[in-house]
Amino acid sequence: MAKIVSLPQAVSELVHDGDTVALEGFTHLIPFAAGHEIIRQGRRGLTLVRMTPDLIYDQLIGAGCAAKLVFSWGGNPGVGSLHRMRDALATGWPAPLEIEEHSHAGMANRYVAGASGLPFAVLRGYAGTDLPLHTSTISTVECPFTGERLAAVAALNPDVTVVHAQRADRAGNVQLWGITGVQKEAVLAARRSLVTVEEIVDELTPVPGAVVLPGWVLDAVAVAPRGAAPSYAHGYYDRDNAAYRRWDAISRDREAFTRWLTTLEEAA
Amino acid sequence: MTGTTDPVTESEPTTRWSADEMMSIAAARSLRDGQACFVGIGLPSTAANLARRLHAPHLVLIYESGTLDTRPDELPLSIGDGILAESALSVVSVPEIFNYWLQPGRIDIGFLSGAQIDRFANINTTVIGEYDEPAVRLPGSGGAPEIAASCREVIVVMRHRMRAFVEQVDFVTSVGHGSGPLDRQILGLRGAGPVRVITDLGVLEPDPDTSELVLTALHHGVTVEQVRAETGWPLEVSADLMITAAPSTTELETLRSMRTVGSGES
Numbered sequence: 001m002a003k004i005v006s007l008p009q010a011v012s013e014l015v016h017d018g019d020t021v022a023l024e025g026f027t028h029l030i031p032f033a034a035g036h037e038i039i040r041q042g043r044r045g046l047t048l049v050r051m052t053p054d055l056i057y058d059q060l061i062g063a064g065c066a067a068k069l070v071f072s073w074g075g076n077p078g079v080g081s082l083h084r085m086r087d088a089l090a091t092g093w094p095a096p097l098e099i100e101e102h103s104h105a106g107m108a109n110r111y112v113a114g115a116s117g118l119p120f121a122v123l124r125g126y127a128g129t130d131l132p133l134h135t136s137t138i139s140t141v142e143c144p145f146t147g148e149r150l151a152a153v154a155a156l157n158p159d160v161t162v163v164h165a166q167r168a169d170r171a172g173n174v175q176l177w178g179i180t181g182v183q184k185e186a187v188l189a190a191r192r193s194l195v196t197v198e199e200i201v202d203e204l205t206p207v208p209g210a211v212v213l214p215g216w217v218l219d220a221v222a223v224a225p226r227g228a229a230p231s232y233a234h235g236y237y238d239r240d241n242a243a244y245r246r247w248d249a250i251s252r253d254r255e256a257f258t259r260w261l262t263t264l265e266e267a268a
Numbered sequence: 269m270t271g272t273t274d275p276v277t278e279s280e281p282t283t284r285w286s287a288d289e290m291m292s293i294a295a296a297r298s299l300r301d302g303q304a305c306f307v308g309i310g311l312p313s314t315a316a317n318l319a320r321r322l323h324a325p326h327l328v329l330i331y332e333s334g335t336l337d338t339r340p341d342e343l344p345l346s347i348g349d350g351i352l353a354e355s356a357l358s359v360v361s362v363p364e365i366f367n368y369w370l371q372p373g374r375i376d377i378g379f380l381s382g383a384q385i386d387r388f389a390n391i392n393t394t395v396i397g398e399y400d401e402p403a404v405r406l407p408g409s410g411g412a413p414e415i416a417a418s419c420r421e422v423i424v425v426m427r428h429r430m431r432a433f434v435e436q437v438d439f440v441t442s443v444g445h446g447s448g449p450l451d452r453q454i455l456g457l458r459g460a461g462p463v464r465v466i467t468d469l470g471v472l473e474p475d476p477d478t479s480e481l482v483l484t485a486l487h488h489g490v491t492v493e494q495v496r497a498e499t500g501w502p503l504e505v506s507a508d509l510m511i512t513a514a515p516s517t518t519e520l521e522t523l524r525s526m527r528t529v530g531s532g533e534s
Contacts, residue, residue, distance in 0.1 A: 026333050026362055027348025051362070052410075075407035077346030078309060078528075086405050101394070103409040104332055105366040112363050124371050125414050128443035128455040134399055149456065178353045179333045182362040209359055232350055241345050241529060 002172025002218035010220040019159040022049040026181030031164040033227035039063040058082040068098040072107040083251040113155035114189025125151040161190035172215030178234025196224035287468035295425040295466045303376040304328040312379035332411040343528040378419030387501040389444025389462035392437035416442035428467035434500040445479035485510040
């Protein structure tokens, strides 16, 4: 049953050093506020999981929170590279970073398997690519009915998944809409879950196409207004594309990044 | 070759155009109205949205963020911009877009770009150099491996540079034609793979017998020598080499009128 708590309390109770943590969001509803709180609380040795690591993972990696990254596309969309991620991979600054790399279809299916209580998922994928040579969670399986050889990927079951949503009710039922990505699967695959929301409302008015996560499958809900910025929350605020462009210069330079990090930590 | 050599009904524009503009226009012309198109961000997205504003108003655009039949007024900066969701016929989850829509072969065209492409149209968006100690770490796969595998056809759009058009890619992120004409069938890939590579210099297509990319069209004003100078393998030239028609005024004006969401800020 979801407890409605403050964000610092939720992160303190649910995210531990060494955990496998998925902060999901496909361009939309990226849980920046929760990621920043993880940085402020100084978590170390995390295995960070996400299909599309962008600025928040660049920040977590640059802050030294991560030991490993499990992903399928890492970049600053429409702008360029994640320079903190590249620096960590190339030089081990500020901490060495291991990677486990998939395709989007593979990662999505790994979450589906995790959410479904299955050890692996089957898909048509990876055939002929170089990814299986480097990623041990990609294999093949023979269909027992047709004999066809298909790709198999290991289930993903994060210790904790963190997502951001538009709103929750007082019982901790959560509603999100717009591009909902893989958040439902990521939450249901996780052992623990935290949802940050723009607001708590008395009643969740139905919205077409919305995903509703019942409070009884969640551990904590925390109010974090503008908690997805500079990404966006459909119906609440737009994506701050200028901030994504500005990040490039900060991320390129260790000193500029360190100054950014100091500002974040002092803003607690 | 359809589209790249369509006669232009209007007179040539008085203004000049850039090689990038010619590339986007040639790529847009290669899409047919009514096709369902799985679109990568960047050059493919620009070309697909241009086609939708010109000759293909019923082009079905699908982005991997789960936006199905989306009709943005402005170009998205990212694959999951709000404008894609607001203008979509339907927004589905990411597992659904890959499992229900892409995987069974419902999509006509996969529209991709890349950092490297080789003579058999295999695409690399993962690393330049060795995987464990790369010279350049690139963003990675995204949806491309399965787009390249499962769409009925694949069209690639990328700038023609020696460092990008290589004999053999450093890393096979997405399979084109493997190492020859039988590879896709052996690998169990059900789509036809890359049928056309549109660059800022011309158009390359796989030879029907060898699957090797050969030059089939030159853009207006470009020479074979220029293309060979930017290609990392001994590029064969088709006996039926075409010349791409110059951009029309309408094409150029439409392309130049499209702005990216949030541009002009910062």
